[in-house]
Amino acid sequence: MTLRIPRRKPKIDSMLSLYRRHVRACPHRPKGVRWIKCNCPVYVWGELNGKWIRKAVGTRNMSQARRTIESWELARTTDEPTSVESAAAAFLEQHKGNAEGTRVKYGTVMRFFGAFCKRQNYLLLDQLRVETFDAYRGTRDIGEVTWRNELQVLRGLCGFCHRREWMRRNVAGEVETPKNLKPRAVEPYSELEMVAIIQAADRIGNQPYERLRARAMVLLMRYTALGISDVYSLRRDKVRDGMIETRRTKTDKPILLPVLADLQAALDAVPWPHGADELCPYYFWSGKRSLRHAVGDCWRTMASVFRLSGVAGGRTHRFRHTLATRMLAKGATYEDVAAVLGNSPGVVEKHYAKWSRDRQARITRLFLEAHGAVEGSEVVQ
Helix, strand or coil: CCCCCCCCCCCCCEEEEEEECCCCCCCCHHHCCCCCCCCCCEEEEEEECCEEEEEECCCCCHHHHHHHHHHHHHHCCCCCCCEHHHHHHHHHHHCCCCCHHHHHHHHHHHHHHHHHHHHCCCCEHHHCCHHHHHHHHHHCCCCHHHHHHHHHHHHHHHHHHHHCCCCCCCHHHHCCCCCCCCCCCCCCCCHHHHHHHHHHHCCCCCCHHHHHHHHHHHHHHHHHCCCHHHHHCCEHHHEECCEEEEECCCCCCEEEEECCHHHHHHHHCCCCCCCCCCCCCECCCCCCCCHHHHHHHHHHHHHHHHHHHCCCCCCCHHHHHHHHHHHHHCCCCHHHHHHHHCCCHHHHHHHHHHHCHHHHHHHHHHHHHHCCCCCCCCCCC
C-alpha cells in the first residue's frame, strides 16, 4: 500500500521530511515512500518559514539530502541555497574582464575546488565550513606559496558570495594563511651560463627557423627582462630608431629601452612566423591562435634551449633576476630597476636588496661605525 503525502500544512513553524519517490523499475516500490533503502530520487515535503513545499532535493544520496534540507532550515527560506557550482560560475563571470593569465588562474582554482566539493557532496555554499577548506588543502599536492595564492582566490570567491548574501560570512577568510614563507633565493645567470644559453639557442632544432627565433627570444629576455608572453607578442613597429617600446602584460606600464646591436641583428634575422599573413605585425606570433596557446610554443623552445645548454635550473624568469642584480650592482636605485622590470620599488627591494651596491656600502659604513672603526680600516679577508 502506497503512503499518501498529506496536503494539509503542519502546525510546526519549520519541519521538512524526506522520502523517496520510487521509480517504476524499483523492486521496493510496493513498500511505499517510507522505504528509503534504495537508490530512487529523494524528495522533500513540509512547511518552511510559513510556506508549503514539496519538490525534489536533487540527489539520490540520503545523507546529502539531509545536509541540504538542514541548510534550508538554517537559512529559513524557501529559496534554494546557492550551489557551489553556480557561485563559481558567477565569480568567473564577474572577472571575465581581467587579464587572460588571471582568468586562467581563477578558472583552474574553481575547477579543482568544484571537483573536490562534488566528490565530498558539498554542493551548496551553506555547507562550506573552515574544515572544508582544510580538507581541500590536504588533497592539493602543492607548495605553501602556491597554496597561499590559491587561498587568496578562494577568499575572493567567498567574499564575492558574502557580499551578495549567499553566505553568512567569508568562511575562507577564517582559514589560516601559511606563515614564515621564505622566497626562493634569487640566482642570476653567470657570464658562462649566459654564453652557454646563447650557444644552445644557435643549435636547437633542425632548421634555421627555430634557431633564429630562439636566439632572438633569448637576447630579448637577456637585455630587456621581458616576460615570455611579452616577448612572443612583441610587435615589429615597437622596435624603431634604436629603441624598443613595450608594455608589461601584468602592469600595463609603458617601457622604452635602447636596443643593443646584437639584439637588433637578431630581431632583423627573425623569419616570418609560420602561417602568418603578409601584414603580420608580430615577430614571433602569427596572430592566428590565441596568445595563451601560442606562448606554449615559446615555452617549449626555451625548455629545449635550457636542456641543451646544460645550465642547471635554467628558466626564463632568471633573465629578470640577472638584469636586476647587474643594474643594482652598478649603482641603480630600486626605482630605476622597478621601471625596467615593470614592478614596484617595494617588490624590487624585497627580492633584490642584497645586490644593491649602495645598500651594501651603507651597511658596511654603519657596521664599522658601530665598532668604532672608520672606512679604510684593515678588514680581515
